Amino acid sequence: MVTVEFLGPIQKAPLTLEASSLRDVAEALKKDSEMAQWLENCAVAVNDTLVASLDTQLKSGDKVSLLPPVCGG
Numbered sequence: 808m809v810t811v812e813f814l815g816p817i818q819k820a821p822l823t824l825e826a827s828s829l830r831d832v833a834e835a836l837k838k839d840s841e842m843a844q845w846l847e848n849c850a851v852a853v854n855d856t857l858v859a860s861l862d863t864q865l866k867s868g869d870k871v872s873l874l875p876p877v878c879g880g
Contacts, residue, residue: 810822851871
C-alpha cells in the first residue's frame with residue numbers, strides 16, 4: 808500500500824491504495840473527475856524526491872505527493 812497526499816489548493820484527504828508504479832496511481836486518480844484536472848499540471852514526489860516518469864516503481868509504505876503549481880512572490 809502507498810499513501811498519496813495532495814498538497815496546496817487540491818484540498819483532498821490523503822488516500823491509501825495498492826500501486827506498483829506511478830502509472831497505477833495516475834490510473835486510479837483519473838477515475839476521480841476532481842483529480843483528473845490536476846494530474847496534467849502537478850509535479851510528483853515519491854518519498855519527498857521529485858520524479859518525472861510514470862514508470863517509477865513504488866513499494867509498500869512509499870509516500871506519493873502531488874504538488875500543484877502555485878503563484879507566489
